[in-house]
Amino acid sequence: MYHYTDFDRQFIRLRAEQYRDQLQRWQRGELTDEQFLPLRLQNGWYVQRYAPMARIAVPYGEISSAQLRVLARIAREFDRPDPELLAHAQRTQDQLQASQPGLTLAAPPLQYGYGHFTTRTNVQFNWIPLAQSADVMDLLASVGMHGIQTSGNTIRNITSEATAGVAPDEIVDTRPFAEILRQWSTLHPEFAFLPRKFKIAFNGAEEDRAATGWYDIGLQAQKDEAGAVGFTVKVGGGMGRTPIVGSVVREFLPWAELLNYIEAVVRVYNRYGRRDNKWKARIKILVKAEGQRFIDEVEAEYQAILRQDGAPHTITSAELARVQASFVVPALTPASVPSETTLSSKPFQRWMARNVAPHRLAGLTLVTLSFKRTGWAPGDADAGTLEALADLAERFSAGEARLTHEQNLILPWVHAGDLPALYDAARALGLAQPNIGLLTDLIACPGGDFCSLANARAIPIAAALTELYQDLDEVTDLGPIDLHISGCINSCGHHHSGHIGILGVDKDGKEWYQVTLGGSDGSRLSGPAMPGKVVGPSFSAAEVPGVVEALLDTYRDLRTSAAEHFIDTLRRVGHEPFKLAANAARLDTTRQSARQAEEATI
Amino acid sequence: MKIENDADLAVLAQAGALQGVQRIELVFPKFTDGRAFSQAVLLRRRHGFTGDIRATGDVLIDQLVQMARSGFSSAVLAPGVHTEAAQRQFDRYAAFYQGDASQPLPHFARAANAQDGGRKAA
Numbered sequence: 100m101y102h103y104t105d106f107d108r109q110f111i112r113l114r115a116e117q118y119r120d121q122l123q124r125w126q127r128g129e130l131t132d133e134q135f136l137p138l139r140l141q142n143g144w145y146v147q148r149y150a151p152m153a154r155i156a157v158p159y160g161e162i163s164s165a166q167l168r169v170l171a172r173i174a175r176e177f178d179r180p181d182p183e184l185l186a187h188a189q190r191t192q193d194q195l196q197a198s199q200p201g202l203t204l205a206a207p208p209l210q211y212g213y214g215h216f217t218t219r220t221n222v223q224f225n226w227i228p229l230a231q232s233a234d235v236m237d238l239l240a241s242v243g244m245h246g247i248q249t250s251g252n253t254i255r256n257i258t259s260e261a262t263a264g265v266a267p268d269e270i271v272d273t274r275p276f277a278e279i280l281r282q283w284s285t286l287h288p289e290f291a292f293l294p295r296k297f298k299i300a301f302n303g304a305e306e307d308r309a310a311t312g313w314y315d316i317g318l319q320a321q322k323d324e325a326g327a328v329g330f331t332v333k334v335g336g337g338m339g340r341t342p343i344v345g346s347v348v349r350e351f352l353p354w355a356e357l358l359n360y361i362e363a364v365v366r367v368y369n370r371y372g373r374r375d376n377k378w379k380a381r382i383k384i385l386v387k388a389e390g391q392r393f394i395d396e397v398e399a400e401y402q403a404i405l406r407q408d409g410a411p412h413t414i415t416s417a418e419l420a421r422v423q424a425s426f427v428v429p430a431l432t433p434a435s436v437p438s439e440t441t442l443s444s445k446p447f448q449r450w451m452a453r454n455v456a457p458h459r460l461a462g463l464t465l466v467t468l469s470f471k472r473t474g475w476a477p478g479d480a481d482a483g484t485l486e487a488l489a490d491l492a493e494r495f496s497a498g499e500a501r502l503t504h505e506q507n508l509i510l511p512w513v514h515a516g517d518l519p520a521l522y523d524a525a526r527a528l529g530l531a532q533p534n535i536g537l538l539t540d541l542i543a544c545p546g547g548d549f550c551s552l553a554n555a556r557a558i559p560i561a562a563a564l565t566e567l568y569q570d571l572d573e574v575t576d577l578g579p580i581d582l583h584i585s586g587c588i589n590s591c592g593h594h595h596s597g598h599i600g601i602l603g604v605d606k607d608g609k610e611w612y613q614v615t616l617g618g619s620d621g622s623r624l625s626g627p628a629m630p631g632k633v634v635g636p637s638f639s640a641a642e643v644p645g646v647v648e649a650l651l652d653t654y655r656d657l658r659t660s661a662a663e664h665f666i667d668t669l670r671r672v673g674h675e676p677f678k679l680a681a682n683a684a685r686l687d688t689t690r691q692s693a694r695q696a697e698e699a700t701i
Numbered sequence: 702m703k704i705e706n707d708a709d710l711a712v713l714a715q716a717g718a719l720q721g722v723q724r725i726e727l728v729f730p731k732f733t734d735g736r737a738f739s740q741a742v743l744l745r746r747r748h749g750f751t752g753d754i755r756a757t758g759d760v761l762i763d764q765l766v767q768m769a770r771s772g773f774s775s776a777v778l779a780p781g782v783h784t785e786a787a788q789r790q791f792d793r794y795a796a797f798y799q800g801d802a803s804q805p806l807p808h809f810a811r812a813a814n815a816q817d818g819g820r821k822a823a
Contacts, residue, residue, distance in 0.1 A: 106796070106808070114795055120789060121763065129783055137733065138763055252733065282798040283807065288767035289742050290733025358799075358807075369739045408746055411805045418809040 100499055101278045101425040103243045110285075112244035114247060116239040118142050119233035126230075141253060141291065143221075143246020144232055148551045149188040150180060150394035151232065153224045154249040155239060159259040159277040159301070160220035160502040164489040166242045167500065170214050170222055170487035177235055178212050180226040185209065192548065195556075199609045202639040204559040209548060214380030214485060216470060217640050218542060218593055219298065220258050221249055222500040223246055225549050226236075247285055252293045254365070255282035259301040260308035261503040264426055265511045267459045271320035271328050273303035275422040276357060279414060283358050290365050294372030295380035297365065298337075301330075310334050310504060310620040312344045312628030313596060315382050315411075316364060321351055328354045334364055334397075335386030342630035343383040348394050354419070358412035363401035367393070376473035428460065429497035431512055436494070440688035449533040449571065450522055458511075466495075466521060467503070468530040469540065473565050475529075476558045477543045487528050495521050505542055507535065538580045538651070539568050542593055546586025546603060547610065555603025555610035555640070560584055577651055579624050580665045595630040596620040598666045599650060604637055608658045611637035614646055614681060616674055617666070625666055632674060634681045642686050649684040653677050702727065703757075706736040714748045722752055727773070729758035738771045745772035745802040762787040766794075772802030 103111075118138075125135040139145075144153040155170070190210055196206050215223045227235055239245055249256055257277045264272040280299065284290070291295075302309040303320040311317025317333035319495050336345030352360050362371040364382075369390070373379045404410060421617070440447050456465040468488070470478050480488065488508065492500045495517050496510035503509055508530075513521060525531040534540045541564060544550065546557025561584055568574050583597030586602075596598035600615035618631030638646055651665070653676055658668045667675060703726040704713070713719060725744065737756065744750040756768050756776035765776060765787050778784075792814035800807045806814070 106812075110794070110798075117790070117793055120786070124783075129786065134732075134761055134763075252735075282809075285798050286767075287799055288770035288797075288801050290735070291764075291767055292733050292738065366739050370736060372737075374734055403747065408805075411800045411810075413811065415813065417813055421809070439816060555768045690714055 100163055101274070101422065106389050107282075108243060110597065111240045111243055111247075113246050114142070114245060114286075115233070115236040115594065118236050122229070122233050137251055137292075139229075139232070140251040142232075142236065143249035144229065145250060146229075146447050146551075147225065147549050148547075148553075149164065149184060149191075149549070150226045151229050152170045152549065153227050153232065153235060153246060154217070155214075155222045155224075155244055155246050156249045157220045157222060157244075157502050158257055158281045159263065159274055160261050160504075161274065162500050162502060163242070164493045164498040164500075166244055167485050167489035167492065169238055169244065170240045171489065173224060173227070173235055173238060174213050174480075174485060175482035177227045177231055178214075178224045180211050181228075185211065185226075195547070195610075199622055199639075202609060202641055204563045204640045204644070206556065206559045207473070207474075207562055210476070210479070213479050213481040215476070215545060216502050216506045216508070217481065218504050218506065218544075218591060219256060220504060221256055222502070223545070225545070248599045250296075251291075252295050252297075253291050254287065254293075254297045254299065257281045257284065257299050257301070258309060258504065259303055260304055261501040261509050262308060262456075262465060262511070263301070264302045264459075265458055265463075265465055266457040267306075267457050268305040269303055269459060270305060270322055271303040272423075272426060273318075273320055275303035275419060276318075276320075276330075277301050277580070278422050279426075280357065280361070283361075283412065290369060293365070293369055294374045295377070295382075297368070297382065299361070306623045307621040307628075309620075310593070310596060310628065312621045313338060313593075314345060316361065317345050318357075323351060330354065330357065332360065332364075335383040335393075336628070337381050337383040338593065338595045338630075339381065340378050340588045341384065341387075341435065342590075342595040343387055344628045344630075345383075346386060346394075348397060355414045355416075356410075357414060358646075359404050359410050359544035362412060363397050363404055365672055367396050367400055369397070396462065429499065429512060431463070431497055431514070433514040434494045434517045434520060436517065436520035437530040438523050440519040440522055442519060446533070447519070447522055449575070450531055451518065453530070453533040453535045453575075455518060462515055464513050464515050466513045466518070466525075467535045468508045468510065468525055468528075469532040469534055470507050471534055471540050471565065472529050472532050473562075473569065476545070476562055477541060480508075484528060484530075487524075491521070491524055491528075495524075505540060507540070533571065534574060537574050537578045538577050538582055539565050539574055541565075541582040541584060542597070543584040544586050544592035546584075546592075550586060550591075552589055553603060554588075555586050555612060557584045557586040557601075557603060560601060560612070560640060560643055563640075564647060567648070568642050576661060577654070578661065578664050580651075581618075581620065581625060582647070583618070593620070594618070596625075596628065597631060597646060598669070600627065601643060606637070610640055612640060612643050613637045614650075615670055616650070616677055619666070624664065626670075634674070634678045638685065642684060645684040646681045650677055653680040704740065706730070706734065706740060708740075710740060710743050710748060716788070719744075719748060719750055722750075724753040724755055725750065726755045726757045729756060729760055732759040732761050733763060738767065741768070741772035742802050746805070763790060766790050770797065770801040780796065
């Protein structure tokens with residue numbers, strides 16, 4: 100992991116101090132709500148449906164045991180709603196549920212006291228009062244964590260594939276470059292008020308496991324014939340209302356030029372990106388509208404930075420070496436903990452097959468702990484779990500873990516001999532479901548239970564599907580399927596890239612769900628990144644489990660064998676039979692009670 | 702001289718419009734519209750403007766440090782703002798990661814230079 104220098108540590112402490120100063124001025128009335136808004140946003144503090152939400156950055160997903168312990172403490176001591184607030188919030192959610200009889204699914208009660216892993220390797224807390232926000236920032240700063248630029252129209256938390264530095268198909272370890280870019284983007288004076296948010300992702304392996312096609316800038320590491328490292332630069336990808344896959348603007352950018360070139364891209368965006376319409380403000384709209392003119396403009400700006408400005412941000416070999424020195428293989432000793440697991444048992448073998456992946460170093464493995472389990476929203480971890488994760492990482496993985504964009508957690512340095520003992524520990528925590536990459540390893544945003552942007556709840560849909568597909572034989576037989584759920588078109592649940600995508604929409608104050616088919620995040624399984632296509636008019640929540648079931652039954656009927664995956668069958672036979680099956684799964688009774696409910700409210 | 706935030710600085714510079722100008726006013730129609738930050742950077746770095754660059758419009762005191770780093774040398778504040786709170790922001794950070802209009806090199810390059818300098822002196 101990156102070892103913070105005195106400068107890095109001090110910088111984060113000063114940022115926490117600055118935030119406290121801003122919070123106090125707002126509390127004294129020296130700053131209006133409107134003036135305080137961008138200041139708190141740029142430190143990761145939103146105000147959501149019922150309470151503030153803190154979004155804590157985990158740069159490129161890499162997190163230490165010490166950091167996990169601080170997150171546990173925040174979950175335990177700070178993520179606690181006032182009882183009156185919680186009662187009010189639950190009443191409001193209950194009213195939402197009651198206002199659409201026959202249309203909904205069972206709604207789990209609102210939870211508190213936990214952190215939520217997001218699709219962009221941030222950790223969110225939902226109930227921390229703003230009055231305590233500066234204390235939380237101080238606590239985070241004590242372990243080099245912060246919420247800098249996790250919100251606002253700035254360069255956001257830099258991500259990379261979760262297996263950087265450990266995957267067998269790695270071309271380049273992107274973590275040092277992601278760290279250099281993190282430092283460069285942190286409090287960049289010119290780019291704090293862009294037209295819209297700006298997200299950058301790295302991928303350093305042969306397989307794109309970071310969804311780089313879906314980013315404002317996606318950087319795919321390459322080595323040329325001489326072994327020199329560079330990046331293929333994609334610009335203008337993004338989900339939202341207008342899903343667009345990024346265009347390649349540079350086939351091979353030498354690594355030393357990374358900052359100079361990205362400065363050119365962001366400067367052109369800052370100048371020309373639309374500011375009159377929030378829905379057209381992302382760089383993807385500019386790239387789509389201007390095409391080659393955009394690329395020419397970036398190239399001209401880049402040349403000016405090189406020639407006229409003297410390429411001030413050229414990354415030196417010394418700086419790369421300094422940062423790379425932090426990302427060496429850690430000292431690894433086997434935990435050598437005894438285990439009671441029978442190695443030949445089906446559950447253990449299943450877990451080995453699904454949750455344990457090969458490592459680039461002999462004798463080591465990557466273990467994914469599954470945060471997709473019944474009774475929990477995807478990616479949620481309470482204080483006890485976070486603390487246990489810190490211990491597990493320490494015992495089995497050199498004190499290091501990785502958050503994945505699929506909302507799970509990887510232990511990247513596990514000795515093969517320790518797998519039975521780790522399995523025991525993971526099972527005791529409820530984190531050993533052998534479902535990685537399968538249907539129930541679904542992605543979902545917090546949705547209408549917490550988020551003020553959401554049009555519909557995502558958690559009850561995720562809960563119902565997790566309940567419905569508990570039979571591991573069935574889920575294993577269905578094979579790898581990406582099912583992604585977003586509570587609104589902002590697409591935090593990445594529904595556009597799901598083989599099956601579910602999008603919450605609002606019609607007359609009621610929750611409805613659009614279902615899409617055939618999306619891809621750009622992984623080997625899913626093929627080139629592309630958005631899914633809508634199957635028909637939206638469904639009620641009550642209909643969604645039946646629709647998913649109909650899609651999966653259709654797949655089982657049409658596949659050539661169990662070896663043909665859902666996405667391949669869909670591509671081979673086309674969407675039509677799936678559409679027919681989905682639309683046939685509409686519930687007449689639901690329609691009737693919907694109409695009755697509508698009539699009753701008129 | 703006032704320059705709107707969608708003006709093309711290269712065209713103005715080529716036409717000689719910046720010559721002999723002592724002060725350029727750049728505009729923030731809303732504090733969330735950050736185009737003038739890039740303009741200030743380019744005026745200093747690319748067009749060699751050495752006169753006063755003044756921030757006008759919707760200027761927040763919490764933006765003053767980043768304005769200064771982008772090349773602004775003065776700002777028009779709304780009446781009644783607490784200037785001592787602004788001063789605290791200037792005093793806070795000793796250095797930043799990336800280069801800017803007043804300090805063109807990034808922190809890593811400055812740190813390396815300082816080390817080299819130290820070695821040479823020793």
